[in-house]
């Protein structure tokens with residue numbers, strides 16, 4: 001249970017997953033934010049207004065998948081690191097997942113890293129396809145990884161090599 | 167003796183904003199802090215902040231501190247004195263303070279006390295062993311001085327501070343074995359909990375530390391499960407090997423100077439302990455003493471900044487500054503505070519403030 005363990009339940013996740021139709025059309029954000037907290041950078045950072053402007057700063061984000069193009073700007077701007085982008089159309093057998101990552105050293109594209117679940121379990125491998133770390137992201141890098149289709153909805157973290165591996 | 171319009175004690179987010187607010191009205195302001203730099207808690211916050219854009223949400227605390235310090239230093243009528251500790255505040259508008267080993271005095275028409283909060287300790291056998299730290303100390307070591315506190319950390323407390331400091335320990339390459347939390351659920355924001363959990367740190371709710379184990383320093387800890395009455399369940403003890411036990415069990419307002427000045431105080435658990443009664447201008451029962459930030463109730467940097475601004479503006483108004491713009495700024499600060507505290511996580515603060523306002 002999320003409030004006891006920090007891991008969202010399948011029911012909670014089902015509520016925020018874009019529709020199958022939308023997932024089939026390509027990259028789209030998944031906002032795993034379930035609590036009313038005073039926070040709104042997701043909404044203010046989205047250039048396409050896919051995350052509705054908050055009426056009350058404590059609102060839970062309200063998301064319109066049809067307006068989202070999966071650019072991942074919100075991924076780097078969410079202080080909760082709670083947003084991910086999933087592209088199920090990436091290849092016939094792989095899903096592309098864009099994750100926020102704040103550890104050093106950053107992986108490089110081509111690296112094979114350990115795929116980690118919401119619960120911190122190692123669930124397989126992921127191939128780093130691209131690392132975005134422009135100054136406007138202010139040190140929250142967005143790492144694009146390709147994973148087997150079955151892991152697309154499971155992987156939420158990676159363990160890359162190096163001395164400060166998480 | 168030097169005279170100022172406004173003297174601000176404490177250069178954290180609350181004090182900095184108070185100095186900018188009062189300084190921008192053209193008043194002569196002195197801002198003092200006992201540290202050798204301004205910024206208070208903010209300089210240790212390497213994570214992105216919550217709040218809305220007005221309070222710089224999404225920015226990292228340390229960057230917010232830099233911006234505020236730049237604004238303060240650009241105001242020629244604001245004097246900053248560092249390595250200076252305020253000691254006593256008197257009804258004849260005199261403040262005594264210590265700087266460079268000498269005891270001095272200054273006078274100001276209004277004082278804004280923005281001294282922040284201090285960390286709470288927990289009692290358990292072995293809590294005096296080297297290796298038992300407060301979370302703030304761990305954060306200062308790591309993020310201000312670049313020193314690792316140890317290699318294997320047991321975190322006590324799953325409020326925002328315990329969660330965030332755990333995350334920062336991981337970023338520094340330190341292993342966090344577990345976070346134990348006495349309460350039945352995680353107190354901090356769940357998005358923070360999720361990010362440390364997926365990085366491999368288990369969060370054990372309804373668990374506490376029973377004792378620290380070690381001869382000359384911490385070698386481990388005994389943790390156990392708690393029942394719904396917060397009593398240890400027998401047979402649930404387990405030993406965890408660790409060289410650091412980090413306590414993140416809450417903060418209490420740092421109110422010594424308010425007691426000494428004989429402001430009327432009230433104990434409000436929701437605000438972290440004893441706080442001064444204040445009116446809607448942040449003025450205490452002493453007309454020359456204002457409060458802002460964690461000293462007025464342990465909350466967040468976002469609200470500390472707005473409270474600081476409100477106190478600075480209201481102190482200026484009480485000194486005769488006027489104008490439509492000032493009134494507008496005061497109204498805006500009040501509505502920002504209301505908005506920040508409006509949600510369910512603000513319930514506690516709102517309940518606390520009801521008891522401290524008059």
Ligand SMILES: Cc1cc2nc3c(=O)[nH]c(=O)nc-3n(C[C@H](O)[C@H](O)[C@H](O)COP(=O)(O)OP(=O)(O)OC[C@H]3O[C@@H](n4cnc5c(N)ncnc54)[C@H](O)[C@@H]3O)c2cc1C
Pocket residue numbers: 175176177178179180181198199200201205206207208211214215216217250251252253280281282283302305326327330331420423458459460461464465466467468469470
């Ligand atoms: C780990 C951690 C994470 C946090 N994360 C967030 C977050 O994400 N978002 C958020 O909004 N808030 C966050 N906060 C809370 C935030 O840092 C505090 O609420 C805020 O710093 C309070 O501001 P302040 O100005 O009241 O006090 P402080 O920042 O504590 O500043 C008080 C200053 O007063 C000085 N002082 C004290 N006594 C004296 C004296 N007698 N003479 C001279 N100087 C004195 C101190 O040295 C200090 O510099 C976090 C806090 C911690 C510890």
Ligand code: SF4
Pocket residue numbers: 028029045046047048049050051067068069070071072073074075085
């Ligand atoms: S991925 Fe881009 S378009 Fe989609 S919600 Fe995030 S910022 Fe908006």
Ligand code: SF4
Pocket residue numbers: 031032033039040041042043060061077078079080081082083357
């Ligand atoms: S920015 Fe992130 S944590 Fe904040 S409301 Fe949006 S999704 Fe939730």
